[in-house]
Amino acid sequence: MSKTMYAFLFSLIAGASTLIGTIPIFFKRVKTSLMITISLAFAAGIMLTVSFTDLIPNSISYLNTTFLPFPALLISAIFIVVGIIFSMLIDIYLPTSVDQKNQQLYKVGIFSMIAIILHNVPEGIATFMTSSNDLKLGITLTIAIALHNIPEGISIAIPIYYATTKKTKAIFYTFISGISELIGAIIAYLFLARYMTDAMMGILFSLIAGIMIHISIYELIPTSKSYKEVKLTYKAFFIGIIFMLLSHALMN
Numbered sequence: 519m520s521k522t523m524y525a526f527l528f529s530l531i532a533g534a535s536t537l538i539g540t541i542p543i544f545f546k547r548v549k550t551s552l553m554i555t556i557s558l559a560f561a562a563g564i565m566l567t568v569s570f571t572d573l574i575p576n577s578i579s580y581l582n583t584t585f586l587p588f589p590a591l592l593i594s595a596i597f598i599v600v601g602i603i604f605s606m607l608i609d610i611y612l613p614t615s616v617d618q619k620n621q622q623l624y625k626v627g628i629f630s631m632i633a634i635i636l637h638n639v640p641e642g643i644a645t646f647m648t649s650s651n652d653l654k655l656g657i658t659l660t661i662a663i664a665l666h667n668i669p670e671g672i673s674i675a676i677p678i679y680y681a682t683t684k685k686t687k688a689i690f691y692t693f694i695s696g697i698s699e700l701i702g703a704i705i706a707y708l709f710l711a712r713y714m715t716d717a718m719m720g721i722l723f724s725l726i727a728g729i730m731i732h733i734s735i736y737e738l739i740p741t742s743k744s745y746k747e748v749k750l751t752y753k754a755f756f757i758g759i760i761f762m763l764l765s766h767a768l769m770n
Contacts, residue, residue: 525649526703528660529642533699535664536634539671540689543679551745554680558626559751561673562738563758565633565730571766573637573727574598580720594724601728608632609737622744626737627677627691633729634670634695640722642702663699665765669758671696673738 542553574594581590608629641663649656671692679688742751 521650521653522707524653525646525656526700526707528649528656529645529703530700532645532660532663532667533638533642533696535667536638536671536674536692536696536699537689538668539673540675540685540692542672543675543685543688550680552747552750554623554676555742555745555747555750556754557672557676558738558742559754560758560761561630561669562734562742563755563760564669564762565673565734565738567759567762568637569727569730569734571763573723573730577720577723577727580716580723583716584720585717590720594720597721597724598728598731601725601730602732603728604725605629605633605729605732606736621681622741623677624681626733626741627674627681627688629733629737630670630673630677631691631695633726633733634674635698636726636729637670638667638695638698639702639705640719640726642699643706645699646703646706667696667699669761677741 542557545553577594577597578590581593584590585593609625645656645660645663649660674692674695675688678691679685682688739751739755742754
């Protein structure tokens with residue numbers, strides 16, 4: 519098998535791991551409010567950690583190859599704010615198809631899906647390009663990405679399932695976010711490997727970080743706390759942070 523085929527396979531594996539995050543929707547014995555509280559807070563910890571320890575540092579690093587340190591930092595900050603504003607606009611105009619009672623929960627799931635798709639596409643590009651050049655490094659990167667894709671899947675599946683009570687819908691939306699990793703690899707193979715610049719990657723990572731920060735602080739955490747288990751929310755949030763930090767440690 520050629521390096522290109524391995525690169526596509528690794529991207530598919532990394533993306534498919536998102537579907538593992540749908541497993542909790544089959545745990546019927548767990549109290550619904552507890553499942554939602556834990557899952558959303560855990561996902562918020564994951565997203566904020568990814569933003570501050572992965573996306574933003576990588577954004578600045580990419581921008582530094584084109585700009586001096588201060589302009590690179592300023593550009594990154596500007597596009598983080600743009601990402602936050604973009605996410606706020608989605609919140610305002612996002613249509614819902616469920617009862618008012620579950621509207622917020624449904625929005626959280628859709629928000630998470632959009633953010634993770636935007637995150638997974640460049641992640642798929644990175645996995646493909648890395649694996650194409652170094653299979654060993656590609657395997658390491660695939661394992662690390664697969665580990666943090668699992669809780670990202672949870673952040674989509676849990677709110678969508680409990681808002682609509684439809685497992686197929688939760689699995690389908692999670693699948694869409696996961697397959698976007700492979701789409702990123704295909705885009706890299708066909709187009710971006712030749713044309714994507716470091717500055718463009720830096721801006722893209724900043725935008726995604728802004729979206730994830732907004733979703734975590736203004737959607738996931740408040741919705742988790744609304745189920746009146748505030749201590750559990752914070753515990754799950756910090757466990758999410760620790761999980762992501764351990765994932766980064768394994769990657770390095």
